[in-house]
Amino acid sequence: MSELRFTEDHEWLRVEADGTVTVGITAYAQNALGDVVYVQLPELQHYEKGAEASTVESVKAASGVYMPLAGEVVAVNDALNDSPERVNEAPMGDGWFFRFKPADMSEVTALLDQQAYDRLLNANDDA
Template sequence: MSETRYTKDHEWVRVDGGVATVGITQYAAEQLGDVVFVELPKVGKAVEKGGEAAVVESVKAASEVYAPISGEIVEVNGAIEGEPAKVNAEPMGGGWFIKLKVKDAAEVSALMTEAQYQDYVKGL
């Protein structure tokens, strides 16, 4: 499994065997507050880097989750549909959103590293 990479929109990506798991960061989950609803895409849908992949809602806010890289959706996390609180409890683990078949590995390595993301968040 590769190291976790990050986007400026506060998504994280972890690649394992050509499949990328995507979620929102701890920082994003805290900013959003209690997550009450998630809308996930259909398996098989192709998404472009930067395109809308999912929606996450708290009581007073709704945010798009953007695809950090291009690829085809191969799995969605049904568990967070039934229990949105999981996104707050384990944003970096069990609260993942989607899995993508990686189209271009270079897109992953272009994203921020853990250290770079932490610096980025500090500057916000």
């Protein structure tokens, strides 16, 4: 269950064996943000789709991390409190933000797959 999904806001999602979904920001996003110095993690609660669940602060600016789908946040990556630089070093690994239980699991597969996300990045580069 390691197939990745993506949002147009440059978040990645991975469905875990226990049915929760891990969320982080992509390598492209961390590079665009620059050095991450603080992550405000979400509360363990339900968020609607598109809600600003988390905020990532780089040396330059604060950026919202939005709930990719409606669901309940069940875990956050507390390690980011002391080591926010993990978001830069391993955005798809140790730098994950939170796990949530989607209200409707079928919506996950409707998000962008790797190929579609790569096309989005290419289109951004050409713009």
